[in-house]
Structure formats: structure tokens, C-alpha cells
Amino acid sequence: MYESLELEQSSTVDRAADALRRALFGGDLEPGTPLREVALADSLGIARSTVREALGLLATEGLVHRIPYRGVVVAALEPGDVHDVITARLALEEAGVRAWPHAVAEAKQAVHEAVEAYATAARTGAGPGPLAEAHLAVHRSLVGLTGSNRLLTTAAALNGELRLALAGVDRRRGNAEQQVSQHRDLVRVIESGDSEAAVAALRAHLADAEESMRDAVTADRAAPD
Amino acid sequence: MYESLELEQSSTVDRAADALRRALFGGDLEPGTPLREVALADSLGIARSTVREALGLLATEGLVHRIPYRGVVVAALEPGDVHDVITARLALEEAGVRAWPHAVAEAKQAVHEAVEAYATAARTGAGPGPLAEAHLAVHRSLVGLTGSNRLLTTAAALNGELRLALAGVDRRRGNAEQQVSQHRDLVRVIESGDSEAAVAALRAHLADAEESMRDAVTADRAAPD
DNA sequence: GAGGACCGATTGTCGGACAATCAGACGAAC
DNA sequence: GTTCGTCTGATTGTCCGACAATCGGTCCTC
Secondary structure: OOOOOOOOOOOHHHHHHHHHHHHHHHOOOOOOOEEOHHHHHHHHOOOHHHHHHHHHHHHHOOOEEEEOOOEEEEOOOOHHHHHHHHHHHHHHHHHHHHOHHHOOHHHHHHHHHHHHHHHHHHHOOOOHHHHHHHHHHHHHHHHHOOOOHHHHHHHHHHHHHHHHHHHHHHHHHOOHHHHHHHHHHHHHHHHOOOHHHHHHHHHHHHHHHHHHHHHHHHHHHHOOO | OOOOOOOOOOOHHHHHHHHHHHHHHHOOOOOOOEEOHHHHHHHHOOOHHHHHHHHHHHHHHOOEEEEOOOEEEEOOOOHHHHHHHHHHHHHHHHHHHHOHHHOOHHHHHHHHHHHHHHHHHHHOOOOHHHHHHHHHHHHHHHHHOOOOHHHHHHHHHHHHHHHHHHHHHHHHHOOHHHHHHHHHHHHHHHHOOOHHHHHHHHHHHHHHHHHHHHHHHHHHHHOOO
């Protein structure tokens, strides 16, 4: 009885980390901007040690970099990082695609739901942030096909690193509907059961994504408005 | 000039985390043992806040679990976790194996060196700890074939979770030489260029490993000597 | 202009303090 | 006898203030 009840407890560190994440994804902070501990502490109204812990969290997520005795700076996605992350994502999502035939029904269902959520987000004209989130949720659902929670969490971490840059890409392209149909096609190929074709489609899709993202990153670097 | 020079700076947190890791891998701590902050603090001769940060590190590595207001306990590898970790490792190493034809020469070289190091470790009768480390290094070198640093770090994290249990397996089996030759065969198949055969061999190898590890974990659970 | 000594700013670590929360014991009420 | 409230001790979460270590930059000397 009462199995569905749940009460999430929120520590101050978590709330601080959330606030910082929102600020990062909001795009107010340029990559390279230093995050001063004392300034954040009395800006958030919490102690410096708590800020430190929150920043440590973000650092392990790859959203910021901590340099000893120099402080924490907003992570900048180098072009080389884009390739690294995309390679990693390909490995994870390819594993998911290959696992489709043996995947549990819920995981398959989750893929469809993620695509539909992405479609409605695009149709209703959601902002760049939520749209990017819905997009990445589709890719995460592919990883979910493997059935490994650990792969899912690493996929989420990788997505976190990309979320900022990806919002820029969507803003730049603005062809959300086309993006959605491209993902619909991808899922259709996956469902067909032809693993090799599905992997090839995924590879092409991610190669395309890498190119767009690399352009976005270098553009940001050239003209950081 | 002087490119080879380097001076690693060690923070107190890192040294504390290392000490705790050694204690964990040393096997003195049973899974489920609570790690009290104040006790560790004056046992290590450092402040409690520093201990907290070090424990946070280990928690993100999955070596310990932190329960709010309850403390951190040594992580216990449930049988379900074994499957989860092995599935994740299979995804990563399979990606590496498939990348063999396009991998850079250094990465291929690293695989051979890892196997040789494993062989000498087995031949010279290294202890269970170093032997397990050499074993896992071989598998990590496979992930290195993908060329993605992020995949390598997640592989390292997954290996960390297994290191404890794996030492138990090697101790139990004691057929180190046979294990080495099995890995030699695996690498030979990978080198052959037949990706499908290589993946099949890897899958069989990991399935075998999963079984051994599951047995070891359940045995530890039944008789935690 | 190269090298060295200072300086302000920031982080890393420490120690102590207090509130929040937990597990367990104890006892009262039905 | 079970359930519930209360209490208590232990432990963690958070805060605060302090100081040493380290960094980047400036100035000064030669």
C-alpha cells in the first residue's frame, strides 16, 4: 500500500545546483565566465561551503571546469569536445538501437512517447531550451533500450554537456518540424528490425548533428554576442 | 622545450579520497559498512568538511552510497547491478571493437601493451588487486579504440565498481594463466578484422564474466567472511 | 627588457557551532 | 497486544569565521 507516494527531499546544495544549472542553460553566462564562490554565496543567500559543494556537482557533470586556486569557470565546448561527445553518444545509442529486438516493451514505448513529446514541443512552438530538452530526450530513450541504468545516466551527463550548444543550433536552424520528421524516420528504420540499416541511419544522423554543432560552437567562438 | 615536465599537485581532498579508495579495494571494509565523517576526520587528521568532499567524490564514482541524514555506506554490488554494469561495459567495449579498423595506431598499440602487462602480472604471480587492475586495463584499452576520452572515463568508473568483486573472482578461480590466454584469443579475433566475430567473442567473454561475478557476489552475500 | 619582490584577490582547508533528521527505546492509550 | 506519541542520542547538513596557499598582475631594480 502507498507505494506510489513519494516525497522528494531537497537539500540546499541541490537547490543551489539547480539554480546554477538554470542560469547556465538560460544562456546568461558566457563560456569562460568565472563563478566566484563568495559572490554566489551571498547572491544565493547561502554559505560558501554550500556553494562549493554545488559547484563540485556541476564540475562532475562537465558543465563547469574547476581549476585549482583559480576558481570555477563556465565550460566552453571546444570543437574537439564536440567530436568526443558525439562519438560517445554514438556508442551508447548504437548499443540501444542494436538492442531493439530484445528490448523490453516499456523501453520501446518510451521511445515512441519521447518522439511524440518532441513533436508536440515543436508544433506548439516551445522555446529553444525545452525543445532541445525534448530532442535530447529522444536520444536518451534510445539508450534506454539497452536496459542499463548506468548507460542512461552517462547519456544524461553527455546530453547535459551538449544542451547549451544544441539550443544554439535549433535557434540557428529553426527547422524544428523537419528535425522531428527526421527522428520519426529514424525510429521507423529502427522498428523495421534491420539493425545494420538502423545503425547506418543513426550514424548519419549523428554525423549531421556533429557538423551543425561544430559550426555552432565555432560561430559562438568567433562572434560571442 | 620541457614539454615532458609535469608536477601533479595533490589537494588534501584527493589524498583523502585515495586513502579511502585503497581501504575499499583492500577489502577491509565490508559492503554496507558505514563511513562516519567525524571518525574518518580525526583518523585521517583532517577536517570534517574535507572528509565530506572526499566522500562525495567516492559517491559519484559509485564506490559508496550517500543516504541523506544517514551517512555514506560502502556500496554493495547487488546481482542486478552486475548485469547492469556488464551491459554497460558491453556497449562501450563493443563500440571499441567495431572501431578497430579505424582506430589510431597508438590505441591499437595500447591494447597489445595492456595484454602483455596482464600476462606478466599473471606470470609473476601478482596479488589479486594488481591482477584485477591489469585485467580491467585490458578491457579499458578496448574502449580506448573509440578515441573518446569521455567513454574512457565512464569505462574507468564502471571498472571501479567492479574492481572489488573481480578481485574475489580471480581469487576464487585462480586460473590467471588461462584468463590471459582467453584475452589473447579475443584480441586475435579483433585484429582479424571480422567485426561480427569479434563482437560475438566479446559478448561471450562478458557473459562468462557476468556469470562468474554474479556467483561471487551472491557467495559474498551468503557467506561474508 | 628580463628577472625578482611585493600585493590584492581567490581558493583550499580548518575548527567550531547549531539546526534538521534519523533510528531506536520507552511508555501511554485503545 | 498493537499502535501511536514522545523522548533521546547520534549523525549529518549547513552556516560562520578564520587563516594559509596560490594565482595573476604590478612595480621595481638592474
